[in-house]
Amino acid sequence: MIANQLPVLLIVLPLIAAPLCVLLGSRRMAYPLALIVSWCTFAISIALIARVMQTGPIHYDLGNWEPPYGIEYVVDYLSGFVMLFVAGIGAVVLAYAPRSVAAEIAPGKQTMFYASYLLCLAGLLGMCVTGDLFNVFVFLEISSLSSYALISLGSTRRAPLAALKYLILGTVGATFFLIGVGLVYQMTGTLNMEDIAARLPTVGGPRTVLVAFAFMTIGLCIKMAVFPVHTWLPNAYTYAPSVVTAFIAATATKVSVYAFVRLVYSIFTPQFAFGLLPLDTALSGLALVGIFAASAAAIYQENVKRLLAYSSIAQIGYMLLGISMANQDGVTAGVVHMFNHAIIKGGLFMVVGCFALRLGSVQMEDWRGAGKTMPWTAFAWALGGLALIGVPLTVGFVSKWLLLTSALESGRWGVAILMLCSSLLAIVYVWRVIETLYFAEPSEKAKQATEAPLSMLIPTYAMIGCTLLFGVWTTYSAGLAGRAAASLLGGAP
Amino acid sequence: MISPEQMIGVSIGLPLLALALIFLFGKHPNVREACTLIVSTLLFAVVCGLAGHVFAGERPEWRIGEMIPGFELGFRVEPLGMLFALVASGLWILTTVYAVGYMRGHHEQHQTRFFGCFALAIFAALSAAFSANLFTLFVAYEVMTISTYPLVTHHGDQAARNGGRVYLGILLSTSIAFFMLAIAWTWFLAGTLDFKQGGILADAYAEGRISHTQLGVLLGLFAFGIGKAALMPFHRWLPAAMVAPTPVSALLHAVAVVKVGVFSVLKVAVFVFGIDLLHTTGVSVWLAYVAGVTILLASLIAMTKDNLKARLAYSTVSQLAYITLGAALATPESVIGGGMHIAMHAVGKITLFFCAGAIYVATHKKNVSELRGLGRAMPFTFAAFFIASVSIIGLPPGGGSWSKWLLAVGTAENHLYWLTAALMISSLLNIAYLIPIPVRAFMVVPQAGTVGTESEPAPEVPRQWNIQEAPGMCVVPLCVTAVLSVLLFFAAESIYEVLLPITTEG
Numbered sequence: 001m002i003a004n005q006l007p008v009l010l011i012v013l014p015l016i017a018a019p020l021c022v023l024l025g026s027r028r029m030a031y032p033l034a035l036i037v038s039w040c041t042f043a044i045s046i047a048l049i050a051r052v053m054q055t056g057p058i059h060y061d062l063g064n065w066e067p068p069y070g071i072e073y074v075v076d077y078l079s080g081f082v083m084l085f086v087a088g089i090g091a092v093v094l095a096y097a098p099r100s101v102a103a104e105i106a107p108g109k110q111t112m113f114y115a116s117y118l119l120c121l122a123g124l125l126g127m128c129v130t131g132d133l134f135n136v137f138v139f140l141e142i143s144s145l146s147s148y149a150l151i152s153l154g155s156t157r158r159a160p161l162a163a164l165k166y167l168i169l170g171t172v173g174a175t176f177f178l179i180g181v182g183l184v185y186q187m188t189g190t191l192n193m194e195d196i197a198a199r200l201p202t203v204g205g206p207r208t209v210l211v212a213f214a215f216m217t218i219g220l221c222i223k224m225a226v227f228p229v230h231t232w233l234p235n236a237y238t239y240a241p242s243v244v245t246a247f248i249a250a251t252a253t254k255v256s257v258y259a260f261v262r263l264v265y266s267i268f269t270p271q272f273a274f275g276l277l278p279l280d281t282a283l284s285g286l287a288l289v290g291i292f293a294a295s296a297a298a299i300y301q302e303n304v305k306r307l308l309a310y311s312s313i314a315q316i317g318y319m320l321l322g323i324s325m326a327n328q329d330g331v332t333a334g335v336v337h338m339f340n341h342a343i344i345k346g347g348l349f350m351v352v353g354c355f356a357l358r359l360g361s362v363q364m365e366d367w368r369g370a371g372k373t374m375p376w377t378a379f380a381w382a383l384g385g386l387a388l389i390g391v392p393l394t395v396g397f398v399s400k401w402l403l404l405t406s407a408l409e410s411g412r413w414g415v416a417i418l419m420l421c422s423s424l425l426a427i428v429y430v431w432r433v434i435e436t437l438y439f440a441e442p443s444e445k446a447k448q449a450t451e452a453p454l455s456m457l458i459p460t461y462a463m464i465g466c467t468l469l470f471g472v473w474t475t476y477s478a479g480l481a482g483r484a485a486a487s488l489l490g491g492a493p
Numbered sequence: 494m495i496s497p498e499q500m501i502g503v504s505i506g507l508p509l510l511a512l513a514l515i516f517l518f519g520k521h522p523n524v525r526e527a528c529t530l531i532v533s534t535l536l537f538a539v540v541c542g543l544a545g546h547v548f549a550g551e552r553p554e555w556r557i558g559e560m561i562p563g564f565e566l567g568f569r570v571e572p573l574g575m576l577f578a579l580v581a582s583g584l585w586i587l588t589t590v591y592a593v594g595y596m597r598g599h600h601e602q603h604q605t606r607f608f609g610c611f612a613l614a615i616f617a618a619l620s621a622a623f624s625a626n627l628f629t630l631f632v633a634y635e636v637m638t639i640s641t642y643p644l645v646t647h648h649g650d651q652a653a654r655n656g657g658r659v660y661l662g663i664l665l666s667t668s669i670a671f672f673m674l675a676i677a678w679t680w681f682l683a684g685t686l687d688f689k690q691g692g693i694l695a696d697a698y699a700e701g702r703i704s705h706t707q708l709g710v711l712l713g714l715f716a717f718g719i720g721k722a723a724l725m726p727f728h729r730w731l732p733a734a735m736v737a738p739t740p741v742s743a744l745l746h747a748v749a750v751v752k753v754g755v756f757s758v759l760k761v762a763v764f765v766f767g768i769d770l771l772h773t774t775g776v777s778v779w780l781a782y783v784a785g786v787t788i789l790l791a792s793l794i795a796m797t798k799d800n801l802k803a804r805l806a807y808s809t810v811s812q813l814a815y816i817t818l819g820a821a822l823a824t825p826e827s828v829i830g831g832g833m834h835i836a837m838h839a840v841g842k843i844t845l846f847f848c849a850g851a852i853y854v855a856t857h858k859k860n861v862s863e864l865r866g867l868g869r870a871m872p873f874t875f876a877a878f879f880i881a882s883v884s885i886i887g888l889p890p891g892g893g894s895w896s897k898w899l900l901a902v903g904t905a906e907n908h909l910y911w912l913t914a915a916l917m918i919s920s921l922l923n924i925a926y927l928i929p930i931p932v933r934a935f936m937v938v939p940q941a942g943t944v945g946t947e948s949e950p951a952p953e954v955p956r957q958w959n960i961q962e963a964p965g966m967c968v969v970p971l972c973v974t975a976v977l978s979v980l981l982f983f984a985a986e987s988i989y990e991v992l993l994p995i996t997t998e999g
Contacts, residue, residue: 332562389665391639392632398561404673405563408681420674424666431661439646439654474561482562 003047007060007073007129010044010083013037014122018115027110031098034114038091038121045087045125049080049480059131067131068192074131078335078484082258083128085339089250089346089463090121096459097243100353104155104241113153117247119146124255133181133267134191136259137174140223143255144170147248151240162235169222169232176219183212193267202272210277213268217279220263223256226320227290230313237309238362242353245305249312250346254338257319261335265488270326283324287317288418295425299432304352304362307429308345311388314422315341321415322403329406331485336478337399340387340470344396347463348384351377354452354460359445364433369442373449376457378437380464385430387467390423394471398478497546497553500539501568501623504578507536508616512609519605526593529608533586536615540575540582547575548991554625566632569625569688572991573763573832577756578622580839584748585615587970591847592740594966598854601738606643611744613640618749621756627676627686627765630757634672634721637753638664644741645734656736663730664720671718675711679765688760690995692767698774708766709776715761716780721754722817723810725787732806739850742802747842751809752835755816759831762820763995771823778909780821785915787814792922799860801849804926805842811919812838812885818912819900825996827903832992833985834896837884840978841893844881845927847971848874851963861930868934870961873968875934877975882927884978887920892981895989 002009017037021030052058057076061067075083094117105113123143127136148170152163185191187208188199202209218229225233233253237245264273274280291314298310319341322334352362354377359366371378383394390396400423407416451457470477495503514528546553547570556567570578592611596604617637624630638661646657680686682703683693694711697703703711720727734746745751762771771777791811798804812834819831851874852858856867868875884891887898897916904912962968981988 386639390669391665392635401561401564401673401677404677405680408677416674416677420670423669427662427665431658435654435658439649439651472560472566474559478562 004060006044006048006051007058007075008062010041010048010087010129011122011126013041013044014118014125018118018122021111021115021118025111027107027114030111030114034118035094037118038087038094041121041125042087042091045080045084048075049084052077052080068190068195071135072131072192073129074193075129076484077480077487078258078261079128081335081480081484082255082338083125085342086121086124086128086251086255089342090124090247092459092463093243093247093250093346093350096246096350096353096456099453099456100243100357101241103357104243105153109153113150113241116146116149117244119143120150120247120252124251127255127259131193132191133184133193133196137178137181140174140177140256140259143252144174144223147244147252150244150248151236153244154239154241156239158235159239162239166232166236169229173219173222173229176215176222178219180212180214180216180219183208183215187212193262197267197269200267202269203276209268209272213273213277216263217260220256220260224253224260224316224320225313226316227286227293227313230290230294233313234306234309237312238303238306242349242356246346246349246353249308249349250342253312253316254342257316257323257334257338261323261331261488264323265331270489274324274326280324280326283320284412284415287320287324288415288422290314291317291419291422292425295422295429298429299425301429302364304355304364304367304433305349307433308348308352311426311429312341312345314426315345318399318403318419321419322399322406325406325410325412326489327406327410328482328485328489329402329409331488332478332482333399333402333406335484336402336474336481339477339481340395340399340467343463343466343470344384344387347460347467348381348388350456350460350463351381351384354380354456357456358449358452361445364436366443366445367433367436368440368446369437370446370449371437372442373446374451377452377460380457380460381437382434383464384467385434387464387471389426389430392471393468395467395477396471398471398474402478497543497551497570498555500543500546501553501555501570504536504539504543504582505568505616505619505623507532507539508612508619511612512616515605515609515612522597522604525605525608526589529589529612530586532612533582533589533615537582537586540578540619543570544575544579547572550994556625560628560632564628564686565626566629567625568620568623568629570623571688571995573756573759573995574622574624576832576988576992577752577835578619580836581615581618581622581749581752584744584839584843584974587973588740588744588843590966591743591850591970594964595738595740595850595854598964598967599738601647603647607647607738610640610643611741614644614745614749616640618753621753624688626688627679627761630760631668631672631676634719634753634757635668637721637750638668641741641745641750644745645737647738647741648736653736656733659733660730663727667718667720667727671714672720673718675714675718678711678714688764690764692763692765692770694766695770698770705774705776708774709779712766712771712776712780715765716758716783716817716821719754719757719761721750722758723751723754723813724783724817725790725810725814728787728791728810731810732803735800735802735806739802739846739853742806743843743846743850746806747809747846748839751813752839755813755820755831756835758817759820759828759835762823763828768823768825768828768996771821777821777823778907781818781904781907781909781912784814784818784821785912787811788818788919789915789922792919792926796922796926799862801852801859801861801864801930802846804861805845805849808845808885808923808926809842811923812842815897815900815916819903822900822903822907822909824903824906825993826899826906828996829989829992830896830899830903832995833899833988834893836988837892837896837978837981840974840981841881841884841891844877844971844974844978845885847967847974848878848881851967851971854967855961855963864930865933865937868931868936871934871963872960873962873972875931877971878934879928879931880975881978882923882931884981885927886923890979890982892978892985894982895985
């Protein structure tokens with residue numbers, strides 16, 4: 001039955017379609033293929049999550065090799081949730097892509113673009129569903145290598161340099177992760193996550209466990225762009241083509257956060273990470289410093305993409321805050337913020353893409369007064385910005401509220417107060433752009449601009465609409481995240 | 494007949510319907526305004542119907558469902574909220590009529606956006622009025638802040654941008670930094686956010702989970718977090734918001750926005766803390782003094798303002814502090830006085846703003862010093878101004894006299910005689926900054942040349958009763974509200990009886 005093969009189809013489909021794009025050779029053929037495949041993966045992920053909700057986690061043995069000999073794919077609440085929104089955003093962004101790609105990427109490179117995009121999607125989805133630690137590394141590399149390629153397609157000459165910087169740091173991160181995997185394999189003789197969790201002597205074990213954990217944590221922190229090791233992110237987001245930024249900003253760092261959650265909660269156990277090691281204090285400290293530093297940096301940016309990039313670093317801090325609390329509400333907040341931030345940032349970068357197409361620039365001075373000539377695009381920015389600030393009825397509020405209540409519940413008053421104060425910084429950087437759009441004298445470019453094409457506006461509004469929809473209807477966002485948190489923390493899902 | 498539960502849904506849904514219709518008929522101003530008028534009249538009818546049930550003792554509820562797991566959006570109507578809803582929806586009709594006259598008389602741009610945001614703000618006001626728990630109230634509060642920002646910055650120029658910055662900056666930051674924290678803290682202490690007769694914090698205090706000082710801090714977080722109550726030092730947004738077109742100042746900054754603020758303060762005092770808890774612990778005494786200081790200082794600042802709208806704005810800051818004072822005194826009389834003052838001040842202040850707008854439409858004058866002798870040209874406007882001033886000051890037969898009386902009784906009951914004195918002095922100050930305006934307009938005959946500036950030469954001095962009023966759509970509403978402010982004087986007893994259950998029921 002094909003229904004039983006869905007977990008592997010989710011990965012195989014984009015993985016095969018990517019070289020097919022190149023083989024077809026023409027961009028007229030490549031785009032429809034990529035679009036169909038991405039929507040198919042979205043449909044598959046919906047079917048998978050529906051099954052998970054009915055019958056519980058799905059285990060799929062690749063090639064019918066039983067674990068721990070073969071690779072196992074696991075779709076449970078957490079992986080299913082992350083997989084769902086990664087596939088969804090991948091599909092929506094691709095629907096939005098053609099006009100922006102045509103404007104920003106040379107015609108000869110467009111087939112390569114779609115191929116890399118699909119590879120990146122396959123890599124990210126693979127990281128979600130695999131239940132094998134080494135396989136996580138493989139998919140991490142697939143997604144990273146393809147994203148280096150995607151970033152270097154940017155139209156300025158700085159794009160390849162930004163990609164190189166990301167390549168170096170990203171490779172360091174991935175290598176660290178691999179060293180950790182190697183050490184764990186040496187200790188336990190298995191690569192299957194459940195198996196490792198059962199065999200790893202976390203309490204009172206040898207120092208190797210500690211070293212392995214340290215390598216993997218730091219490796220993933222680089223990929224997540226946690227504050228002191230975030231330096232690859234601003235340039236990569238700024239110089240990548242708009243579509244790439246929208247896709248990567250919404251998904252790549254979140255999947256790394258997912259891998260980190262898996263590592264801490266499913267493999268090494270929170271008792272080890274937060275009980276024996278002071279990782280929670282360290283993480284929440286780094287997160288808070290990161291939130292303030294990155295938000296403050298965002299305020300002073302003149303380039304809107306860079307502004308959003310710094311804001312992303314800050315938002316990663318909120319996810320880490322939630323995850324480091326190690327209680328039901330905190331983990332729920334962290335996990336749901338992965339989703340919430342993904343759609344907010346995805347939507348905002350799509351808005352940036354619309355402006356970039358019509359104004360030819362992402363500098364704030366060129367955006368002056370564009371609210372008059374591009375009212376719909378500007379309004380989308382306003383809505384997305386409100387969600388980023390965390391105003392009620394938007395998704396940003398849902399995560400902020402959950403984070404606040406869980407911080408109070410666990411007695412972290414300082415965290416609660418600092419977190420609220422930090423969101424005031426978000427008001428400043430969002431409102432700088434809004435005032436530029438609506439109140440400034442129009443720039444030359446803005447005067448001549450026309451509204452963005454519908455082929456881009458409709459997906460943008462679909463994404464921005466989601467930030468409002470899931471701001472009031474949280475059954476499948478916070479609800480699912482809550483179940484994921486419960487199963488991670490060992491309670492009944 | 495629809496049930497009271499359905500009426501809640503209908504009355505919250507109607508402003509949204511108006512919003513949809515406004516954008517649907519954006520290209521046809523007449524249809525658009527007709528829709529707004531019809532919907533607002535319908536809304537008032539429904540709210541009146543609901544009021545019949547609520548004042549008879551029913552407490553209809555409508556729970557929408559959980560927005561975030563554990564946190565529910567829900568509505569439950571009690572008399573205080575009902576009174577606020579009546580005021581807001583009733584004055585929406587008059588303001589719509591007035592706004593049509595003003596906006597057209599002024600050839601303002603973006604009228605569709607204007608009326609749309611207006612409807613959204615009314616939606617937020619009604620949601621806040623009917624809210625069943627702090628969570629719903631907070632959501633409505635924030636919706637109100639965001640939906641009024643485009644109204645404040647309507648003109649889209651430099652001044653509007655700066656005013657909007659202060660407006661949004663203060664309201665959003667206080668609500669996020671203080672109000673939200675206070676709500677989460679309350680939830681942590683009480684395990685619920687539902688408004689309950691007698692409050693929800695008494696148990697936590699009795700069990701020692703919150704100390705006396707912490708209770709005071711929590712009250713402070715609420716009082717300053719609800720920035721819309723304009724308690725000093727977080728009052729700057731209110732004068733800043735005066736860059737908005739006058740109908741906005743009238744409805745929003747005399748009725749909807751500011752009253753959502755003080756309404757929330759009252760709600761928190763009565764249904765979260767409970768007046769018994771406040772009274773026995775005395776944690777709210779400091780708040781009473783802060784309110785007293787705000788009353789006096791704002792009145793003094795108002796005297797120095799020559800710009801009419803700025804003067805009215807500071808007068809509003811001062812009058813809002815009366816209501817906060819009512820909440821802080823925490824006696825049944827003072828709370829009812831505060832609740833009553835919501836209605837009395839709303840009707841009086843909206844009249845004053847209407848007058849300011851009418852004067853501006855007719856003569857393009859903004860400053861108090863330029864109004865001499867204008868009474869002969871605009872007798873209705875200035876007569877209404879006079880009547881409303883009497884009500885704001887608190888002299889019979891203005892409605893304001895009753896609420897101020899109850900508040901003064903409250904201060905005396907608490908033996909806070911300094912505050913009694915503050916109330917008296919403030920009333921004198923009110924006389925000093927309000928009454929000269931209509932008196933000079935009627936009595937003084939300006940000499941040619943004294944009024945005008947070089948850029949704007951003095952108009953011809955009307956020697957006779959040469960009536961040049963603003964358009965009828967501006968003047969009629971302000972006469973209606975002026976009459977209302979007198980009628981309320983006679984209705985005070987029924988308002989008192991209606992509000993009595995919120996302090997005694999339990």
